[in-house]
Amino acid sequence: MNFEKNFMQNIEKERNNRVKEVEIKKHLKDYLELEEGDLASLEVLQTEKLPAQYQEQLKFLNDQRLKDVQVVVVPDKLWHKGKQPSESHASRQMVLFNQKYFETQDDSAWACHEFAHCQKYLDQPDDYEKQMQTPAFPEIASEYNYPNNQVELFTFSKQFEFLKQKGLSRNEVMTMIAEQYDEEHFVFFNKVLDKIYT
Numbered sequence: 001m002n003f004e005k006n007f008m009q010n011i012e013k014e015r016n017n018r019v020k021e022v023e024i025k026k027h028l029k030d031y032l033e034l035e036e037g038d039l040a041s042l043e044v045l046q047t048e049k050l051p052a053q054y055q056e057q058l059k060f061l062n063d064q065r066l067k068d069v070q071v072v073v074v075p076d077k078l079w080h081k082g083k084q085p086s087e088s089h090a091s092r093q094m095v096l097f098n099q100k101y102f103e104t105q106d107d108s109a110w111a112c113h114e115f116a117h118c119q120k121y122l123d124q125p126d127d128y129e130k131q132m133q134t135p136a137f138p139e140i141a142s143e144y145n146y147p148n149n150q151v152e153l154f155t156f157s158k159q160f161e162f163l164k165q166k167g168l169s170r171n172e173v174m175t176m177i178a179e180q181y182d183e184e185h186f187v188f189f190n191k192v193l194d195k196i197y198t
C-alpha cells in the first residue's frame with residue numbers, strides 16, 4: 001500500500017516538474033530572446049539533483065523552502081551576462097547558471113548568493129523590490145543602487161560567509177570578486193567583507 005502511495009506521489013511530482021519546466025522555458029524564451037529550437041538545450045534541474053558542492057551551499061543556507069527552487073543551466077552561446085556566471089529570478093524562485101561555470105563546481109559560491117536572493121524574497125516578497133533600491137551603506141550611495149543595496153548586502157554576506165567557512169581568506173575572496181566586478185564597486189565589497197572578517 002505504501003509502495004503504491006509513494007509511486008503515485010512520485011508520478012504526481014514528475015508531472016508537476018514537467019509543468020514547471022514548460023513554464024520556465026516559456027519565460028526564458030522571451031527573457032533571453034531565444035529561438036524555439038534553443039529551448040531543448042536548457043537544462044532544468046531540481047535542487048535534489050544538484051552536484052555535491054551545490055548541495056553543500058544549500059545546506060549552509062539551512063532553509064527547507066529552497067528545495068523548491070528551479071535551477072536552469074544555460075549553454076554558453078545563449079548566455080547574456082558576460083563574465084558574471086549566474087543570476088536569480090527571485091519572484092519565480094529560479095536560478096540561472098552559465099553552463100561552463102556550472103560545470104566548474106562553483107568555487108566562488110555563486111549558488112549560495114543566488115539561493116540567498118530566493119530566500120530574501122520568500123522572507124519579504126512585498127518588500128524585496130524596495131530593498132533592492134535601498135542603499136546598504138548610505139555613506140557610499142551613488143545614483144546606482146547596484147550592488148550597494150539591502151538585498152545584495154544579504155546575498156553577498158551569505159556568499160562570503162560560506163567562502164570564509166570553507167577556509168578562504170579575505171584577500172582570496174576579494175581577488176575572486178575582482179574577476180567579475182569593476183574597481184568602482186570594491187568600496188561596497190570591502191564594507192561587506194569588514195562585517196564578515198572581523
Ligand SMILES: [Zn+2]
Nearest residue numbers: 113117152155
Ligand atoms: Zn545578487
